[in-house]
Amino acid sequence: MSHQEQHFAEKIRAQGYRLTPQRQLVLDALCAMGGHATAGEVFEQVSPQMPALNQATVYRTLEFLVELRMVARSDITGQTVYEIVGEQPHYHLVCRRCEHVYEMAADQLTDLADWLLAEHGFRADLDHLIITGVCAHCQTPTTS
Amino acid sequence: MSHQEQHFAEKIRAQGYRLTPQRQLVLDALCAMGGHATAGEVFEQVSPQMPALNQATVYRTLEFLVELRMVARSDITGQTVYEIVGEQPHYHLVCRRCEHVYEMAADQLTDLADWLLAEHGFRADLDHLIITGVCAHCQTPTTS
DNA sequence: TTTGTTATTGCAAATTTTCGCATCAAGCGG
DNA sequence: CCGCTTGATGCGAAAATTTGCAATAACAAA
Ligand SMILES: [Mn+2]
Ligand SMILES: [Mn+2]
Ligand SMILES: [Zn+2]
Ligand SMILES: [Zn+2]
Numbered sequence: 001m002s003h004q005e006q007h008f009a010e011k012i013r014a015q016g017y018r019l020t021p022q023r024q025l026v027l028d029a030l031c032a033m034g035g036h037a038t039a040g041e042v043f044e045q046v047s048p049q050m051p052a053l054n055q056a057t058v059y060r061t062l063e064f065l066v067e068l069r070m071v072a073r074s075d076i077t078g079q080t081v082y083e084i085v086g087e088q089p090h091y092h093l094v095c096r097r098c099e100h101v102y103e104m105a106a107d108q109l110t111d112l113a114d115w116l117l118a119e120h121g122f123r124a125d126l127d128h129l130i131i132t133g134v135c136a137h138c139q140t141p142t143t144s
Numbered sequence: 145m146s147h148q149e150q151h152f153a154e155k156i157r158a159q160g161y162r163l164t165p166q167r168q169l170v171l172d173a174l175c176a177m178g179g180h181a182t183a184g185e186v187f188e189q190v191s192p193q194m195p196a197l198n199q200a201t202v203y204r205t206l207e208f209l210v211e212l213r214m215v216a217r218s219d220i221t222g223q224t225v226y227e228i229v230g231e232q233p234h235y236h237l238v239c240r241r242c243e244h245v246y247e248m249a250a251d252q253l254t255d256l257a258d259w260l261l262a263e264h265g266f267r268a269d270l271d272h273l274i275i276t277g278v279c280a281h282c283q284t285p286t287t288s
Numbered sequence: 289t290t291t292g293t294t295a296t297t298g299c300a301a302a303t304t305t306t307c308g309c310a311t312c313a314a315g316c317g318g
Numbered sequence: 319c320c321g322c323t324t325g326a327t328g329c330g331a332a333a334a335t336t337t338g339c340a341a342t343a344a345c346a347a348a
Contacts, residue, residue, distance in 0.1 A: 018314045018325060040304080054328050059305065061326095063222075075219040078207075093266050102266075112256055121280030122237050122246075131273070136265025162295060162344045184334080198298050203335065205296095 008070055015068065022053055026061045030071065036081035072128035076101060089127035097138035152214055166197055170205045174215065180225035216272035220245060233271035241282035
């Protein structure tokens with residue numbers, strides 16, 4: 001069990017929840033895949049390790065981990081994807097033309113977060129924001 | 145047919161698509177409901193007007209309108225909701241404690257949009273961004 | 289107005305996601 | 319180490335969403 005996984009285990013128990021082998025597996029899978037993964041992909045990754053594990057459990061576990069904020073759920077061009085919330089908060093620029101997904105460090109979002117807190121007392125979770133638009137490559141050359 | 149609906153009709157035909165009664169109805173429904181609506185809610189609103197209209201058509205139509213950027217699709221606490229893209233771009237602050245959805249004018253996002261364009265050539269669609277976090281009311285009083 | 293092209297719809301089947309409930313087992317107290 | 323308590327899982331059914339395809343109808347052209 002890695003350092004991070006140890007941390008996860010403690011965090012789950014600290015909240016009064018149980019650390020089950022199913023939850024460990026899903027967590028491991030997400031770590032191993034190391035990026036955005038759909039529920040189906042997680043299930044396929046995990047299934048060989050524990051064939052009895054039910055698909056409903058994967059859905060519930062992912063939801064559970066999102067609730068605990070150990071996993072971020074995002075909608076990218078209509079697909080629901082999950083990702084471990086790591087040390088590095090980041091956001092994504094998603095091009096609606098070429099569907100490319102760019103990853104950016106969250107630095108530029110802190111201004112916005114600070115402003116939201118100061119102005120509205122709203123403490124924003126900016127650890128995984130999705131912004132859609134058109135990337136540099138996909139803009140029509142003859143931009144007026 | 146209202147002014148805005150007229151505009152929609154033209155926009156659909158301008159792109160070479162067809163304006164069908166089903167599409168008009170869905171558009172009308174979204175205008176009438178005037179906020180965020182799930183696919184199911186749209187179907188229920190529209191169904192009495194045209195009982196033959198199939199649920200699959202509602203899903204496809206909403207998708208179609210999103211593609212044309214006449215409708216914004218957003219994920220709010222796990223629910224997929226649709227809304228007419230009006231004149232006023234706005235974003236929402238969604239509290240993960242009380243689930244309340246606040247609506248804000250998009251002014252504060254223009255800085256971010258400008259920066260993304262200048263720095264990365266990315267033209268962001270900031271007409272309907274969802275930001276989750278904890279609202280002022282729901283923060284623990286004893287914040288260290 | 290009539291006709292032809294083909295985008296769009298309705299329908300049914302396939303997939304995906306959610307839910308209720310009986311059973312199981314993680315973690316605690318003894 | 320051994321039971322309790324109750325949160326979590328497996329399972330099957332229900333609900334939601336997507337997809338393939340033949341039939342329909344929008345609308346451009348004649
Ligand atoms: Mn990410
Ligand atoms: Mn909105
Ligand atoms: Zn692009
Ligand atoms: Zn709140």
